[in-house]
Every structure is written in C-alpha cells, then in structure tokens.
Amino acid sequence: KAGVTQTPRYLIKTRGQQVTLSCSPISGHRSVSWYQQTPGQGLQFLFEYFSETQRNKGNFPGRFSGRQFSNSRSEMNVSTLELGDSALYLCASSLDSRTSYEQYFGPGTRLTVT
C-alpha cells in the first residue's frame, strides 16, 4: 500500500497570506489527523477528521481550519499567516478501529512564513 502523502513538501509564504496544505491517507484509512511541529512547542495536535467531520480539535486559533473529502483526503488551511506559523505540518492517517489506534505519518509540509 502507498503511504501517507502530503503536498506540497515545502512552502514559503509572507505574513498575512493564507495557505492550504493537502494530505492523502493510506487507502482504507478514514481518520486523518494534523499536527504542528516546531522547535519551541514540539509536536502539537491541530485537529482530526473522520468521515468528513471534525471529531477533535486542539488548542489553536480559528485561523487554522481543515476539511475532509468523501475519499478521505484532507486539507488544512491557515489564514492571515503569522511568523509563528512557520513549522513542519504533519498529517497522519489511521483505520480508527477500536482494535488499533496506530497512526501513520506523512513526510510533512515545511511552511516558512517571512
């Protein structure tokens, strides 16, 4: 099976712009979660989508949003970018079965805000 894919891999934006990141989960996986990784804050949970519905949300401002499509692909959007949004954004997919909560990660999108 193909792994989790994320596009683009690298992105440079300026303050005030918005950005959309994309994630394609492993075939058959219905849950997609997003994480932000920074040197200062470490790995932090952004949100999780399952069957096109946001099921969980982390402690991030409303500028961070996401959605999931019927084929389980997910996008996250950050509006009005700030310098502090520079980070590696990781997407993870899982089956979401009660027998397994294993999450498999994509390579990430490196976002730089200037």
Next chain:
Amino acid sequence: AQTVTQSQPEMSVQEAETVTLSCTYDTSESDYYLFWYKQPPSRQMILVIRQEAYKQQNATENRFSVNFQKAAKSFSLKISDSQLGDAAMYFCAYIGNAGNMLTFGGGTRLMVKP
C-alpha cells in the same frame, strides 16, 4: 489533560550496545495506548512500537522492546544491538479516551557512535 514527559533530551550509545529511553506520563484514564515513534533526519515519522494499557505483557518488535509499568506510569524503550540507522529523534506518545489525538513527549535525540 494528559501529559507525556521525556526527561532525556539527548542520549548516545555505541554501535552494537543497548540503550534505554525513558518516558513517563500522567493520566487518570485506565484504558489507553502508548507508542514510540522515530523521526530520522529525513523527517518521516515512523511507528516503532505500541503498547495497550490493558496488556500486562511488554511489547517487542525485533530489537525494540518496552518496559511498561502501569502503576508507575512509565513506558521506556530499549534498543538492543544499536545500529547507525537507529540515530534519530524518538518520541513517546499517548492516546486515550478522547479519541484519535496523540499527545507527544518532547523527544529524545539518540546518537549512535560507530
């Protein structure tokens, strides 16, 4: 809220030797999952091993094994016969009843000396 703590920011080990990475967590839940993830310099997060809280037997995956002490809320990772390819950041992570959202520790950077 659950917290995960990795008290060793950096560790080093000689090739072919054994090293143990520490992780403690705090939770009031009785049913949860614990994971160790590896993030090499290429940035792709890889699942190393998982442990279900209800299982008393420690998980093992080839050279990787855990020491799960539920009462002490401790979850350490032992790497036997260390190889150069084991050099990476290692993250301990927790999933509980809130659903598919991982809570990560701050990570331990493992260096392997030839």
